[in-house]
Amino acid sequence: MRSRMVTEQTRSGTKPRLCFVVTSHVSATTFLKGYLRFLGRNWDVVLICAPHPALATLALEEGITLHALPMARNPSPVKDLISLMSLIRLLSRIEPDVVVYATPKASLLTSIAAWLTRVPARVYELWGLRLETSQGISYRIFWAMERLTMALSTRVVANSRSLAELAIGLRLTRDRPVDVLGAGSSHGVDIDWFASGADLPAVDEETAMLLKPSANTFTVGFVGRLHPDKGIDVLLSALARCADRGVTVQGLLVGAAEGARLAGQIESLRDRVKVRIVGEVRDVRPYIEAMDVLVLMSRREGFPNVVLEAAAMQTPAIVANSTGTVDSVVDGVTGWVAPVDDTKALANCLLDLETDREKIRRAGVSARAWVEREFRREVIWSLHEEYFAAALLPQSRNRRRK
16 A cells, blocks of 8 residues: 655664655645755655655655655545554654644544654644634534644644634644744745746746736736635626726636636626636746736635745735735735625725735835745745754654664
């Protein structure tokens, strides 16, 4: 059920061993690229993740040990039990000093396996709470999963202050604190890559045609999963309100479809608002560059890194005041906050910005400065490395290697 390591660094025997566990290769290749290599300067780094061809390249580039271990994203009792037993055997064999886990399924299974195998430092990185937009039995199941994961962890670190406050308010942590490092974020931003005026590829031909008609057209964008939790329906309704007020506005949606039913709403806008759904792209930067303002009316987040990426490119954002999302801008300085699910408030904000492009420019400059100061990836990585070192119990450094 698991493959052997793809690549492995030569171990000197002096570095403590840190094991990072996530469910999906998408999380690994998106959030951990560069980060694992950074940690590898002082740690013997091991990554455990569900198998995918892209992981072999990641392991080689990062210079880490990789173990591919199947984990189903959705609840599956039989598969989850098999994954748990495999994790127990794997952790018993590699004997990590610190195990760090993120994403719901990986975190639940790993917290159990790490507790059973007596890993000294067990760090749960809380990147969001799926239960926030769940109801009934689903809510109770997710609540119990989070409660158990946090109970079995020696430390819990959330990637935003509002998320930490929510976890405490929902009594998920018992008496254990939920830490937040710096201003938040799980992995920061590469400010050299996300930079306005950088050498960018062109947008696709259809998007170029959308952007071409008039330099005065107000382009409002979204980047992320096209999922119901992201509030894209609120964005589209707000664009319709703007059009009804005589403002020439268009929408640019970038991301993979994940359950958001947009076709009917977009069809109803056809004669008033142009909306382009680009789909998933390898490089989002030229699309962010094409936007006057980014909008993220999510109903829940951990900490939306896309807002920081856009900020680094001097594209400010309007965000909802929902958990995690509200932490991603300084209201009125680097962006703007609107009440979650409030179409009218979002439309009014867009109308105000459309008539004052200088306000957008000033916010973009402030947003870039804020990201440079608080969210440069090397700053965030260093904060996390120090946190892992503090979690490392003294006796774990002396554990016998097999």
